Amino acid sequence: MNNKNKQIADEMNEIELIIGKILRIGVIISATIMIIGLLLFLVTGNSGYDQNYIPNNFKVIFKGIVQLKPYAIMMLGIFCLILTPVLRVVVSIYSFYKEKDKLYVYITSIVLIILIFSLFI
Amino acid sequence: MINIAITMIVLGIIAGIAGAILGLGGGIIVTPILTLMFGLDIKYAIGASIIVVIATSSGSTIAYLKDEVLNLRVAMFLEIATTVGAIAGALLTGILSPKYLYILFGLLLVFSAYNMVKKLLNKNSKTSQIKNDQLATKLKLNGSYYDKSSKKQLDYNVQNVPGGFIVMFGAGLASGLLGIGSGAFKVIAMDTFMKMPLKPSSATSNLMMGVTAAASATVYFFNGSILPYIAVPLALGILLGSVIGSRIMQILPAKWIRAIFVPVLFYIGINMLLQGFGVKL
Numbered sequence: 427m428n429n430k431n432k433q434i435a436d437e438m439n440e441i442e443l444i445i446g447k448i449l450r451i452g453v454i455i456s457a458t459i460m461i462i463g464l465l466l467f468l469v470t471g472n473s474g475y476d477q478n479y480i481p482n483n484f485k486v487i488f489k490g491i492v493q494l495k496p497y498a499i500m501m502l503g504i505f506c507l508i509l510t511p512v513l514r515v516v517v518s519i520y521s522f523y524k525e526k527d528k529l530y531v532y533i534t535s536i537v538l539i540i541l542i543f544s545l546f547i
Numbered sequence: 548m549i550n551i552a553i554t555m556i557v558l559g560i561i562a563g564i565a566g567a568i569l570g571l572g573g574g575i576i577v578t579p580i581l582t583l584m585f586g587l588d589i590k591y592a593i594g595a596s597i598i599v600v601i602a603t604s605s606g607s608t609i610a611y612l613k614d615e616v617l618n619l620r621v622a623m624f625l626e627i628a629t630t631v632g633a634i635a636g637a638l639l640t641g642i643l644s645p646k647y648l649y650i651l652f653g654l655l656l657v658f659s660a661y662n663m664v665k666k667l668l669n670k671n672s673k674t675s676q677i678k679n680d681q682l683a684t685k686l687k688l689n690g691s692y693y694d695k696s697s698k699k700q701l702d703y704n705v706q707n708v709p710g711g712f713i714v715m716f717g718a719g720l721a722s723g724l725l726g727i728g729s730g731a732f733k734v735i736a737m738d739t740f741m742k743m744p745l746k747p748s749s750a751t752s753n754l755m756m757g758v759t760a761a762a763s764a765t766v767y768f769f770n771g772s773i774l775p776y777i778a779v780p781l782a783l784g785i786l787l788g789s790v791i792g793s794r795i796m797q798i799l800p801a802k803w804i805r806a807i808f809v810p811v812l813f814y815i816g817i818n819m820l821l822q823g824f825g826v827k828l
Binding site: 449453457461463464467468471473480482483496500503504505507508509510511512514518521527529530533534536537540541543547 | 548549552598601602604605606619620623624626627630631633634637638686687754757758760761762763764765766768769770771773774775776778779780782783786
């Protein structure tokens with residue numbers, strides 16, 4: 427029994443490390459996109475849009491990314507950053523599942539559902 | 548343009564370090580600076596501040612995760628209250644006058660700062676042994692963490708789960724309504740109400756802030772309150788600052804963290820009260 431517990435603990439440690447790495451990659455990706463956008467903005471001195479216009483829907487943003495518009499790339503970076511805490515919740519569900527902690531699979535799933543719900547308000 | 552970018556990155560680094568050490572989102576530091584010093588419209592300041600909150604949280608979560616100070620169960624359980632609160636807050640914006648919330652939360656902050664001063668002055672600073680709480684045990688909220696400054700593994704029990712849950716709902720409400728991380732309230736809920744030690748409270752609050760802020764950040768993102776040329780360099784500075792800050796915070800003794808925390812609470816509390824009574828600084 428003790429051996430089994432130790433095995434689970436080792437496995438959990440490994441999962442925690444993997445989660446840490448996934449999150450780090452998520453943060454690095456969003457930071458990289460933001461840096462590219464910011465550099466492009468500073469070099470060209472132009473947002474790529476009319477003065478004071480902020481691209482704030484996916485259609486405009488994706489169209490702008492194809493055309494390498496600085497504001498579109500910066501907004502994509504910001505959106506990726508907003509998604510990193512959501513990613514944290516998703517991987518936590520997996521972690522609790524691996525730990526065979528049903529109660530917390532449910533609790534964390536409720537949090538994820540609330541977050542998805544907030545996207546559509 | 549390049550001047551603004553550099554200023555925002557530097558402001559971000561400072562706010563990030565302060566935020567990670569104090570368990571605050573940094574938003575509460577950034578919003579007054581952007582509005583009072585740079586004359587930015589409060590709408591855009593709030594938009595930038597919610598991104599700052601997420602950057603602080605994501606930057607330092609990585610550091611805490613590795614050191615296992617964080618209590619993931621406490622975070623996820625209480626997150627139900629904060630995310631629902633954040634959505635309710637976002638929906639309430641415009642209906643309720645924020646004036647009353649400012650006053651109410653201002654009072655709560657000043658009261659908590661006073662409470663912390665009392666704790667600091669108390670010579671008997673040994674952490675009191677908390678009795679086993681039935682609900683906390685059922686929810687598996689009790690935890691342990693490795694304290695780097697005393698080089699010991701410390702176990703702790705959690706109590707008053709319903710009280711903490713209700714305060715967390717209020718914290719989420721304030722976050723959705725005002726675009727802040729309301730990390731101060733989250734630390735209060737865990738530290739003062741649930742009697743969790745300060746370090747796991749701060750680390751857990753940091754993780755929770757990001758998740759709570761994500762619930763309202765999408766609203767700000769799609770309604771055009773986020774100015775990329777302000778938010779992006781700020782977020783980059785914050786990411787860097789919060790990684791540095793969370794390293795510093797593990798070496799600082801808990802008493803020091805508390806001592807830094809008290810004036811910040813007083814400051815924010817009085818600011819909120821003034822705002823509530825319509826006094827412009």
